[in-house]
Each structure stands twice: as C-alpha cells, then as structure tokens.
Amino acid sequence: MSLIKWQKGGLKSPLSKARGLGSGRTGVHHWIDQRVTAIANIPLTIWLYWTMITVARTDYVGFLKWMQNPVNTTLAILTIVCFMQHAWLGMQIVVEDYTHDEGRKVVKLWVARVVLSSIAILGIISVLKLAFAPVV
Amino acid sequence: MTDLSSKRPLSPHLQIYKPQITSTLSILHRATGVILTLATVLFIAGIALVATGIPMFETIKGLLGTKWGMLALFLASIAMNFHFCAGLRHLVLDAGHGFDKTQIYKSGYAMLAGTAIMTAVLWFVALGGM
Numbered sequence: 001m002s003l004i005k006w007q008k009g010g011l012k013s014p015l016s017k018a019r020g021l022g023s024g025r026t027g028v029h030h031w032i033d034q035r036v037t038a039i040a041n042i043p044l045t046i047w048l049y050w051t052m053i054t055v056a057r058t059d060y061v062g063f064l065k066w067m068q069n070p071v072n073t074t075l076a077i078l079t080i081v082c083f084m085q086h087a088w089l090g091m092q093i094v095v096e097d098y099t100h101d102e103g104r105k106v107v108k109l110w111v112a113r114v115v116l117s118s119i120a121i122l123g124i125i126s127v128l129k130l131a132f133a134p135v136v
Numbered sequence: 137m138t139d140l141s142s143k144r145p146l147s148p149h150l151q152i153y154k155p156q157i158t159s160t161l162s163i164l165h166r167a168t169g170v171i172l173t174l175a176t177v178l179f180i181a182g183i184a185l186v187a188t189g190i191p192m193f194e195t196i197k198g199l200l201g202t203k204w205g206m207l208a209l210f211l212a213s214i215a216m217n218f219h220f221c222a223g224l225r226h227l228v229l230d231a232g233h234g235f236d237k238t239q240i241y242k243s244g245y246a247m248l249a250g251t252a253i254m255t256a257v258l259w260f261v262a263l264g265g266m
Contacts, residue, residue, distance in 0.1 A: 005232025060190045087173040123180035126187040
C-alpha cells in the first residue's frame with residue numbers, strides 16, 4: 001500500500017493547472033500551504049514547549065542566553081512565521097464559512113490579515129531585540 | 137429588490153442530528169484552532185513586553201506562576217495538544233488512509249488518548265520531572 005495515496009495524472013489538464021483555471025483557482029494552494037505549515041509546526045511545537053520549560057526555570061540572563069543562541073533565534077522566528085501563517089489560513093476558512101454577508105466577509109478577512117501579520121512582525125522584531133540585547 | 141433569504145426559516149439540523157465522535161472531534165479541532173490563534177496573539181504580545189527588560193520579565197513570570205496563570209497555561213496546553221493530535225489524524229486522512237468506519241473511530245479515540253498523554257508528559261516534565 002502506498003504511503004500517500006496519489007491520483008495518477010490528476011483530473012485537470014496540465015495547461016489548465018498552470019493557468020489556475022477552474023472555480024477552485026488558487027484553492028489547492030491554500031490547502032497545500034495549510035498542510036505544509038502544519039507539518040512544520042510539529043517540530044516547532046516541541047521546540048516551543050522545550051523553550052518555555054527552560055525559560056520558566058531560569059532568570060532574565062538565562063533567557064537572553066537561550067534566545068541569543070542563533071539556532072534558537074532562527075527557530076523562534078520560524079515558529080512565529082509558521083504558526084501565524086497556519087493561523088491565518090485557518091481563520092480565513094472560519095470567516096468564510098460563518099459569514100454570510102459578502103461585504104462583512106471582506107472586512108473581517110482584511111482585519112484578520114492585518115492583525116495576524118502585524119502581530120507576526122511584532123514577534124519577529126521582539127525576538128531580534130532579545131537576540132541582540134546586551135547580556136548585563 | 138429586498139433580500140428575503142435571511143428571513144426564510146431554516147430546517148433544524150443541530151437540534152436534530154445526534155453528535156458523533158467524527159463531527160464532535162472535527163468541530164473541536166476548529167474551535168481549538170481559533171482559541172490557539174488568540175493564545176498565539178497574546179503570547180507574542182507577551183514576548184514583546186518581555187523584550188523590554190527585566191521588570192516585565194519578572195512580572196509576567198510571576199503572573200503565570202499564580203493559580204490562574206497556571207490554569208490558563210494548562211488549558212492552553214490542552215487546546216494545543218488536542219489540535220496537534222487532531223492535526224496528525226487529519227494528515228493521515230489526507231494521505232488517504234483510515235476512512236473505514238472502525239478505523240475512524242479507533243483513530244478518534246487514539247487521538248484523545250494522545251492528547252491526554254501529551255499533556256501529562258508535558259506537565260510532568262515542566263513541573264520538575266526531568
């Protein structure tokens with residue numbers, strides 16, 4: 001039995017796929033992106049748990065030292081980006097499913113997109129701030 | 137032309153259809169997703185505050201150490217672990233396996249067990265196990 005069951009050839013012609021034809025247009029991309037961020041989130045969640053436990057047991061200096069390890073700085077930024085992208089994709093679906101007024105839907109999606117991306121940038125900047133802070 | 141669609145009656149569904157493990161776990165997956173989005177936003181706001189210096193770090197650490205703080209962290213971890221295990225189950229289903237009725241029920245229960253085990257291990261380690 002195959003690991004991932006695959007429809008050989010697919011149901012669309014290659015040209016139509018390239019053009020993004022069909023009512024789903026970029027819908028498949030959204031679906032794939034959600035799975036890609038989900039898989040990335042598996043190790044990132046474990047790392048996040050480990051970080052939280054480590055930081056809970058130490059003081060500010062220890063916290064800075066942890067965050068200033070370049071591996072941890074990178075993982076922190078990756079966690080923020082992947083978690084927020086995954087959250088945004090999920091919220092898109094939730095808003096689209098439960099909002100029946102087209103106008104309201106557009107507003108809600110805009111608000112969600114702005115809030116989540118702003119928070120992501122805030123997170124990245126904070127991580128960089130910690131990474132370059134002088135250890136007193 | 138007035139839009140009458142919102143004034144027409146809907147046939148009952150949630151009041152009629154008996155909740156199954158499949159639909160319940162599915163909606164919980166979605167609900168935990170929304171909760172975790174809010175939790176992540178709060179968490180990042182916390183990181184931003186903590187990045188301002190020692191006073192904020194100690195304040196937030198203190199707050200999270202209180203009864204209510206620990207309870208909030210515990211509930212958040214349950215939501216995260218549930219969403220994690222349900223997500224793994226979704227990935228397996230996306231690969232095309234496990235759609236049989238018995239398989240779906242088994243994986244559903246396994247998922248709930250996984251959530252409990254993950255939460256137990258996490259808090260055991262966090263509270264000083266290792």
